[in-house]
Amino acid sequence: MIPIQVVGLGMSPGDLTPRLRDVMARAQVLAGGRRLLAYFPAHPAEKIPLGKDPADTIRKLGELAQDRFVVVLASGDPNFFGIGPLLVRLLGPENVVLHPNITAVQAAAARLKVPWHQAQVVSLHGRDWQALAAALDKPGTVFIYTDPVHTPGAIARFLLARRQHQARLCVLEDLGQETEQAVWLSLKDAADRTFSPLNVVFLEITAASPPDPPKAIPALHLGMPEEAYSPEGGLITKAEVRAVVLAKLQLYPGQVLWDVGAGSGSVGLEASLFLGSGRIFAVEKNPARLARIAANREKFRVANLEPIAGQAPQCLQGLPPPDRVFIGGGGNAVGDILTAVLRRLRPGGRVVLTASRLETLEQARQILQAAERQPEVVQLQVSRAQPLAGGSYFQALNPVWIITA
DSSP: OOOEEEEEOBTSGGGOOHHHHHHHHTOSEEEEOHHHHTTOTTOOSEEEEOOSSOHHHHHHHHHHTTTSOEEEEESBOTTSSSSHHHHHHHHOGGGEEEEOOOOHHHHHHHHHTOOOTTSEEEEOTTSOTHHHHHHTSSSEEEEEEOOSSSOHHHHHHHHHHTTOTTOEEEEEESTTSTTOEEEEEOHHHHHTOOOOSSEEEEEEEOTTSOSSOSSOOOOOOTTOOGGGGOOSTTOSOOHHHHHHHHHHHTOOTTOEEEEETOTTOHHHHHHHHHHTTOEEEEEEOOHHHHHHHHHHHHHTTOTTEEEEESOTTGGGTTSOOOSEEEEOOOGGGHHHHHHHHHHHOOTTOEEEEEESSHHHHHHHHHHHHHTTOOOEEEEEOOEEEEEETTEEEEEEOOOEEEEEO
């Protein structure tokens, strides 16, 4: 295999060195985001766009690199909140060469004439608000990478909700482009304003800002108590089962997870702790539960979980192929759901299903065995201590089978 070259463009192709221009000139296949590919309309290489879900395309690039010189374009430095680590993980470090360039943080610091070696850097791209919340606990400067959900306006509203009224905010738009501009705004003004999608936010946090919001944002963690998700009538994957399910799923950053029969969204929400910039699709047919999933997503500031309304398996057709699937519901349709999931599951993917009925267990085993998936079955029996007459006793929960393939 010819090592794939990952070239950081900096803020624009104008930041390319002569050595990197030579690498670019040798490219037989040129891959990258559509915005980056548009910089090279006359390049003779075959052009392959990397979309929101690049893992499949990266694997195909590995196949093309068997006999062709492949170059992947990245903005800034590909190893700094970029695509570099994903390429290394999927293709192996020996098959990837990373070429760093100027990052948006470096460029923004230069425009503002501020040092960046002591600043905190936070990426909200495909992540939740916890990283930013942690950066606000002490005075200093913060550079923030944004995304379509965590816009400068949303960041300003987040700061206002935490009573960080003394924070100063600057939005740097279109760095390296002819339309580049940097504007200082009050939080109130920024909260109601729209910006170019190509932006970086710079914050100055002063000591006058109170450290805690009036209402603390709940800290999402593995094994949250059921009441944290406000389930109806106990219809939720219990905390102990949830922890085992997440372990069986073997989650990694960047993966796509389907949570089918999501209920309150508890499994998908806690899966976000492992998936980083990956995507979670919480599928639920019940409108009330779907609304609860959305409310819990906002409550725990999980940006990469998308509630999907519909009856499985029919509604699964339009979703991106999954790396991991959890089937926690489905009723009498669970067999059809599992069959549909196996058709869409990516190579090397995993499916985990929970069953409380013998019939569901046996149906799942038969389908998986027929598909030569070699199912693993674990029975989980949980008992919880409850008070009784000045002491305590153990109250058993319903046993659950966890089927993994």
